Amino acid sequence: MASRKRGITPARDQVRRKKLSLDETDNIEVFCRLCPYSGSTPSLKAIDDLSIQTLLPPPQFRRENAPQVEKIFGFGRVFSEADGQEVVFEQTSVDLIVNLLKGQNSLLFTYGVTGSGKTYTMTGKPTESDTGLLPRTLDVIFNSVNNRVDKCIFYPAALNTFEIRSTLDAHMKRHQMATDRLSTSREITDRYYEAIKLSGYDDNMVCSVFVSYVEIYNNYCYDLLEDAKNGVLTKRELRQDRQQQVYVDGAKDVEVSSSEEALEVFCLGEERRRVSSTILNKDSSRSHSVFTIKLVMAPRAYETKTVYPVMDSSQIVVSQLCLVDLAGSERAKRTQNMGERLAEANSINQSLMNLRQCIDVLRRNQKSTSNVEQVPYRQSKLTHLFKTYLEGNGKIRMVICVNPKPDDYDENLSALAFAEESQTIEVKKQVERMPTDRIPHSFFSQWNSELDGAVRIDVDERSETPCPPTFCLRDYNDNDTVESMRNYARKLAELQNSSEDGASTSLLSVIRQYMMEADYQRIEIARLKNSLDERDKEVERLTGFVKKYKRECHGLRERVAKYEQGEQETQMAMEKLVEQNMEDRKTIQSQKKAIRNVRGIIDNPSPSVASLRSRFDQENMGLQPTAPMQTPPPPYQTPGRQPVFRKRLEMTTSTTAVNSASSGANGQQGYVNPKYQRRSKSASRLLDHQPLHRVPTGTVLQSRTPGNAIRTTKPEVSSILHQLNKSGEYRLTHQEVDQEGNISTNIVKGDVIPTVSGGTAVFFHDIEKLTHESPATRK
Numbered sequence: 001m002a003s004r005k006r007g008i009t010p011a012r013d014q015v016r017r018k019k020l021s022l023d024e025t026d027n028i029e030v031f032c033r034l035c036p037y038s039g040s041t042p043s044l045k046a047i048d049d050l051s052i053q054t055l056l057p058p059p060q061f062r063r064e065n066a067p068q069v070e071k072i073f074g075f076g077r078v079f080s081e082a083d084g085q086e087v088v089f090e091q092t093s094v095d096l097i098v099n100l101l102k103g104q105n106s107l108l109f110t111y112g113v114t115g116s117g118k119t120y121t122m123t124g125k126p127t128e129s130d131t132g133l134l135p136r137t138l139d140v141i142f143n144s145v146n147n148r149v150d151k152c153i154f155y156p157a158a159l160n161t162f163e164i165r166s167t168l169d170a171h172m173k174r175h176q177m178a179t180d181r182l183s184t185s186r187e188i189t190d191r192y193y194e195a196i197k198l199s200g201y202d203d204n205m206v207c208s209v210f211v212s213y214v215e216i217y218n219n220y221c222y223d224l225l226e227d228a229k230n231g232v233l234t235k236r237e238l239r240q241d242r243q244q245q246v247y248v249d250g251a252k253d254v255e256v257s258s259s260e261e262a263l264e265v266f267c268l269g270e271e272r273r274r275v276s277s278t279i280l281n282k283d284s285s286r287s288h289s290v291f292t293i294k295l296v297m298a299p300r301a302y303e304t305k306t307v308y309p310v311m312d313s314s315q316i317v318v319s320q321l322c323l324v325d326l327a328g329s330e331r332a333k334r335t336q337n338m339g340e341r342l343a344e345a346n347s348i349n350q351s352l353m354n355l356r357q358c359i360d361v362l363r364r365n366q367k368s369t370s371n372v373e374q375v376p377y378r379q380s381k382l383t384h385l386f387k388t389y390l391e392g393n394g395k396i397r398m399v400i401c402v403n404p405k406p407d408d409y410d411e412n413l414s415a416l417a418f419a420e421e422s423q424t425i426e427v428k429k430q431v432e433r434m435p436t437d438r439i440p441h442s443f444f445s446q447w448n449s450e451l452d453g454a455v456r457i458d459v460d461e462r463s464e465t466p467c468p469p470t471f472c473l474r475d476y477n478d479n480d481t482v483e484s485m486r487n488y489a490r491k492l493a494e495l496q497n498s499s500e501d502g503a504s505t506s507l508l509s510v511i512r513q514y515m516m517e518a519d520y521q522r523i524e525i526a527r528l529k530n531s532l533d534e535r536d537k538e539v540e541r542l543t544g545f546v547k548k549y550k551r552e553c554h555g556l557r558e559r560v561a562k563y564e565q566g567e568q569e570t571q572m573a574m575e576k577l578v579e580q581n582m583e584d585r586k587t588i589q590s591q592k593k594a595i596r597n598v599r600g601i602i603d604n605p606s607p608s609v610a611s612l613r614s615r616f617d618q619e620n621m622g623l624q625p626t627a628p629m630q631t632p633p634p635p636y637q638t639p640g641r642q643p644v645f646r647k648r649l650e651m652t653t654s655t656t657a658v659n660s661a662s663s664g665a666n667g668q669q670g671y672v673n674p675k676y677q678r679r680s681k682s683a684s685r686l687l688d689h690q691p692l693h694r695v696p697t698g699t700v701l702q703s704r705t706p707g708n709a710i711r712t713t714k715p716e717v718s719s720i721l722h723q724l725n726k727s728g729e730y731r732l733t734h735q736e737v738d739q740e741g742n743i744s745t746n747i748v749k750g751d752v753i754p755t756v757s758g759g760t761a762v763f764f765h766d767i768e769k770l771t772h773e774s775p776a777t778r779k
């Protein structure tokens with residue numbers, strides 16, 4: 001026995017999260033309307049057609065934790081105080097009416113704080129400038145539908161469906177109803193009438209208009225059109241029909257044949273709607289009102305002379321436009337409501353809160369790919385009623401009304417934030433429900449009248465009975481075949497005129513139908529071909545653009561590549577510079593460190609430096625050198641060669657002067673390397689700096705000059721420094737001969753010591769003076 005394969009049930013989330021393309025969804029649309037305000041401190045202003053800005057009101061109108069910054073909110077359209085009812089109607093409702101004519105559902109609702117102009121926007125007043133969306137919508141619908149059937153042909157049946165009555169039943173029902181007709185009030189007949197007529201209605205359909213009016217009060221649904229015997233309305237339940245559409249069970253759908261009649265029904269409901277005076281609004285809506293306009297359509301039956309639908313209820317298409325005026329949110333603190341008013345306010349706020357929660361969950365579900373939450377539609381009647389639309393059974397549009405008065409600042413902020421967020425919700429588009437590919441009735445009647453005219457002309461030329469030929473339509477351009485078919489139809493029509501034969505009549509009507517369809521398809525194909533040609537041209541034009549932009553793009557890419565290369569090179573150079581910089585910094589830091597070390601040493605002289613200094617000091621004063629002693633810290637002196645030159649200039653001065661120069665002005669040592677330990681005198685060499693032309697003195701006592709002494713007569717900076725570097729001692733001989741012939745020879749002696757910065761310094765510590773008196777002066 002073959003085992004039965006079990007089908008795998010897809011996970012619930014997988015089913016739900018099937019991603020819809022952009023063509024399959026519509027966002028919730030939100031329009032914002034600013035109500036006129038005459039005060040001096042408005043808390044809102046329209047910036048342009050798409051955005052509105054909050055203005056910070058005086059502090060007493062702000063909550064402590066409210067944002068202290070001005071915010072901008074963006075909407076599909078923002079209506080300023082200057083935009084009247086007509087503009088609002090054209091922008092918010094006209095396309096929804098076209099939707100209705102084309103068999104699609106829509107929900108339009110006003111939302112906002114109490115007293116912000118929701119009811120004014122929806123209903124308005126009877127004058128031209130004040131007429132609201134609802135009466136204008138009714139006018140336009142009745143202006144735009146053709147082929148309205150007589151009353152009582154369509155009738156509402158169980159489970160939110162409609163049925164069709166036979167001619168006789170409909171006639172009798174009409175007769176019965178004639179007595180219950182509402183009389184039209186003067187207010188309605190004298191009101192402003194909206195003249196706009198829209199196209200979009202399929203004239204192959206016949207239709208009838210039904211309206212219903214319900215309210216949601218304290219989270220209960222009531223039918224405002226109910227024939228309540230004792231004036232008490234019955235609580236109604238919400239149910240879901242076979243198309244998953246939620247409806248108010250038992251709510252009356254009243255058939256209306258004009259906008260006046262529909263408005264009469266609306267006014268009847270308005271009288272029953274709960275409206276009370278509150279501190280914030282003298283006519284405050286205490287309930288959410290739902291006025292639904294249903295367009296019931298069915299294909300037209302052409303067999304009958306009157307406008308009548310085909311007797312097939314399954315072909316009925318019902319589209320509806322739901323106009324909802326929500327009650328306004330209100331804070332108990334501000335309204336100071338008590339008792340019944342307070343309970344109403346709580347219920348209103350709760351249902352509005354539920355609406356926000358549903359939108360929030362929908363938004364979260366939209367973002368999340370795995371965790372799909374259940375939307376809490378059933379928490380309130382309002383959200384339950386909106387479920388149909390939020391789940392993709394029609395278009396949703398919200399008009400958020402705001403009053404710029406500073407008292408409303410906080411509540412407006414949260415309402416605007418909610419409305420702005422709602423725009424992100426994507427709703428599945430409703431499926432197409434109207435029959436497609438049908439020949440428009442206008443074409444049908446024109447074609448028939450043309451053919452009948454032609455038959456009348458040809459009737460005298462009739463000669464023989466045509467045999468049924470074989471038609472073979474090759475393509476839409478096959479004019480010959482179409483023409484021969486038309487001729488055959490004409491001949492048959494002649495036959496019909498001359499014969500009472502029922503069979504040929506029905507054959508004729510079938511052939512006529514085919515002929516008409518062939519003609520229509522031919523025209524339709526030609527039209528499509530034209531539009532295809534136009535699109536081809538458009539494609540060609542766009543291809544040209546694409547090529548042009550591709551070229552530009554290529555050029556731009558090359559330029560970008562060049563710039564990028566340049567940038568790369570600059571980057572590399574920068575990196576090199578940074579590296580160089582780092583190295584320089586390191587060098588500077590090591591030099592700084594060395595300087596710090598030196599300073600440290602200078603500030604805390606080592607015994608060797610101290611001893612050196614004390615030795616100099618003692619020698620200077622003619623004392624024997626003593627043990628090293630602490631000296632006060634010397635001020636910092638830039639190390640360098642300058643002292644060498646300075647010493648050189650001072651070489652002719654006395655030993656005291658030399659010592660004072662080497663120790664600084666205050667007797668402190670400045671630049672020598674205190675760590676330097678001179679090698680023994682025997683090991684070091686002597687640099688003997690003699691004048692170029694030395695006057696021979698022939699003295700018996702001569703300075704001892706070691707054999708390895710370096711002799712020089714040219715005191716140039718480069719050579720003397722070089723020689724100094726090789727030497728440990730330096731001796732400079734300087735001779736002067738005065739006018740009387742006395743010779744004075746000064747031999748200046750010093751130690752060559754390296755400086756901290758790597759240079760060389762000479763510490764002069766002794767001068768020998770040798771004077772030769774001229775014999776002439778002795779006399």
Ligand SMILES: Nc1ncnc2c1ncn2[C@@H]1O[C@H](COP(=O)(O)OP(=O)(O)OP(=O)(O)O)[C@@H](O)[C@H]1O
Nearest residue numbers: 035036114115116117118119120281284285327328
């Ligand atoms: N755009 C407008 N132009 C002229 N008047 C306006 C406009 N908007 C509101 N009003 C006036 O402001 C008042 C309050 O408006 P409305 O009753 O429509 O508020 P609401 O939002 O429906 O209040 P509630 O939520 O309490 O029912 C009314 O007198 C109305 O005529």
